[in-house]
Amino acid sequence: MMDTVEKKEIEAKAPSVPSTTPHPQPAASPAPPTSGGEVDADGEAEERERQARELKSGLHPLKHKFVFWYTRRTPGVRSQTSYEENIKKIIEFSTVEGFWVCYCHLARPSTLPSPTDLHLFKEGIRPLWEDSANCNGGKWIIRFKKVVSGRFWEDLVLALIGDQLDYGENICGAVLSIRFNEDILSVWNRNASDHQAVMALRDSIKRHLKLPPSYVMEYKPHDASLRDNSSYRNTWLRG
Structure with missing residues (x-):
């Protein structure tokens, strides 16, 4: 979550929202990609041009453009074709203002049917194990009681779009999975074999979500998910 100084910097021009809701910090010019990043020079130039346009318009650009996706899962064995057909793009945004406009109109997690997935990914990355940005990566998984999952999901979304998590260029997106007895948050990263980046991301998630020690x-790497056709079974426990 952001400190008071960061919040005040963007509240002046951000859309009006309840005072109890934190605001994400607009990003400055893009930082060079870390070892886990796959951002090319053309992509960086396009991002800089986008941010310059948005700043000129009086908006607060985010470091990355994001897309919300929605999946209403159907019973039965998952196949790539059936899963892709069920993924629906909701809306994209690239500024603080654009985020709040769409986020305030999204259904709250507590109102979503089970089983449902809500995805937030960087533009150009589909929420699929097979996507080129995801296929060599994996995800950190946290299980929550349904009464608290909405709060943790919002905190995670704000940390993600505000580029507050460590090794941010190695992050692809996040997923909220609504299930019958629990809700599951997952953060996807590009490179499952980069142990330093994987463990730093774990620690950063714990820190920003203020997870109790009991959590x-x-x-789980995505190639393991492809082998056993499961998102959340047979995971690697890391504490």
Whole structure:
């Protein structure tokens, strides 16, 4: 979550929202990609041009453009074709103002049917294990009681769009999975073999979500998910 100084910097021009809701910090010019990043020079130039346009318009650009996706899962065995057909793009945004406009109109997690997935990914990355940005990566998984999942999901969304998590260029997106007895948050990263980046992301998630010590985080590479056709079973426990 942001401190008071960061919040005040963007509240002047951000859309009016309840005072109890934190605001994400607009990003400055893009930082060079870390070892886990795959951002090319053309992509960086396009991002800089986008941010310059938005700043000129009096908006607060985010470091990355994001897309919300929605999946209403159907019973049965998952196949790539059936899963892709169920993924629906909701809306994209690239500024603080654009985020709040769409986020305030999204259904709250507590009102979503089970099983449902809500995805937030950087533009150009589909929420699929097979996507080129995801196929060599994996995800950190946290299971929550349904009464608290909405708050943790919002905190995670704000940390993600505000580029507050460590090794941010190695992050692809996040997913909220609504299930019958629990809700599951997952953060996807590009490179499952980069142990330093994977463990730094775990620690950063714990820190920003202020997770109690009783919460156990699990990690699973996407190639393992492809092999056993499961998102959340047979995970690697990492504490």
